[in-house]
Amino acid sequence: MLGSATQTILRERDSLTILPPVGPTIEQLLKLEVDVADAVERADPSDLDVLGFGEISVVLRTKTDEGEFVAKRLPPFKSKAILDRYQRNLETYLEELAGRSVHVIPTSLTALPPANGSITVYCIQPLRAAERIGPTWLRSASKDEGEAMFERLISTMVEAIDDKVGVDSQLANWIIEDDDSLSYLDVTTPLLKDERGKTTLDLELFMASLPWALRAPARRFAIDEAIDNFHHPRTAVIDLAANLNKEGLENWIPTVLEIANAKLSADSNHIQLTAEEIAKYYKxxxxxxxxxxxxxxADRVWQRRVRRRTYPFLLPGKINR
Ligand SMILES: Nc1ncnc2c1ncn2[C@@H]1O[C@H](COP(=O)(O)OP(=O)(O)O)[C@@H](O)[C@H]1O
Ligand SMILES: [Mg+2]
Structure with a gap:
């Protein structure tokens, strides 16, 4: 069975990044997967070393002889064809970002042997120190350091983001490296649009954790708009600024607005960003x-207690029983 597992190292062609260090082996990931499956079965992730819950993935810390890595568990893939499409999409996204001078930390994908009709895939990256991740870094930064970082970040956003390429620019997606340069880490949801302006992301895959009856409305009212927001520097800045509230870093919002307004006013159609607009968006x-x-x-309670099925996703927060 192990023979059918694949391990893919992305970024090899990208001279801007160092080659990925050797990540966890498939055997190591299979062990991790046993723990994850157990947590899923019990709907309780408390025994896992969880770094973050995203909308679509759970981010786990894992140790190997070569060092520590993060393993981002993607939603289950129903076929090899769907996985191949996802992988091509991710590769294109990484190439586009590199071409736009967005440095991404080394990223690879490892697929486990298919089980129960689906393929479990982990996105692997080296683990970076918590103090290097945007919000934590900013908490101990001086005013000058913080301003310089936002200057760099917003310049990067303005240069990289357009109708084709989106970037989820909230601070928790960026690493501040030793030389003060920025690296991006949130690539598991490649934000790419084709020539006709249609997202290339397999939305079905990424909405799989929503009850099916809600997928169409979610798509209509939330997902499409959220995706569009990442394709315009102005709305991406709004998202960045609004999210500072969540991090308890709202004292930086005026700095972000000042820098962004200065950079975006190169476009004569730019409408000045205001604190009120940020507050409204955040709410x-x-x-x-x-x-x-x-x-x-609610769906999980339904699946587990009424349908007596295992709910296949890990959710953050309190466990409903
Ligand atoms: N390579 C990494 N090193 C250290 N922490 C990481 C790394 N990648 C992700 N994280 C942590 O996990 C969080 C979620 O990861 P991210 O890739 O942004 O997933 P999501 O799509 O769920 O937002 C990040 O905000 C960060 O705190
Ligand atoms: Mg993120």
Whole structure:
């Protein structure tokens, strides 16, 4: 069975990044997967070393002889064809970002042997120190250091983001390296659009944790708009600024707005960003995602208690029983 597993190292052609260090082997990931499966079975992730819960992946810390890595567990792939498409999409995204001078930390994909009709895939990256991740870094930064970082970040966003390439620019997606340069880490949801402006992301795959009846409305009212926001520097900045509220870093919002307004006003159509606009967006955004999370929990109760099925995703927060 192991022979059918594949391990793919992305970024090899990309001279901007060092080659990925050797990540966990398939055997090591299979061991991790046993623990994950157990947590899924019990709907309780407390025994796992979880670094973060995203909308689509759970981010785990894992140790090997070569060092520590993060393993981002992607939603289950129903076929090799779907996985191949996802992988091509991710490769294209990484190439596009490199071409736009966005440095991404080394990223690879490892697929486990298919089981129960689906393929489990982990996205592997080297683990970076918590103090290097945007929000934690900013908490101990001086005013000058913080301003210089936002200057770099917003310049990067303005140069990289367009109708074709989106970037989820919230601070928790960036590493501040030793030389103060920035590296991006959140690539598991490649934000790419084709010539006709249609997202290339397999939305079915990434909405799999929503009850099916809600996928169409979620798509219509939340997902498409959220994706569009990442394809315009102005709305991406709004998202970056609004998210600082969540991190308890709202004292930096005026700095972000000042820098962004200066950079974006090169476009004569730019409408000045204001603190009120950020506050309004934050409230709306928090409501949308809290609602989705509630729906997922309700679906999990339904699946587990009524349908007596294992709910196949790990959710953050309190466990409903
Ligand atoms: N390579 C990494 N090193 C250290 N922490 C990481 C790394 N990748 C992700 N994280 C942590 O996990 C969080 C979620 O990861 P991310 O890739 O942004 O997934 P999501 O799509 O769920 O937002 C990050 O905000 C960061 O705190
Ligand atoms: Mg993220």
């Amino acid at each position: 709306q955004d928090a409501m949308t995602w809290a609602f989705m999370q509630k729906i997922r929990r």
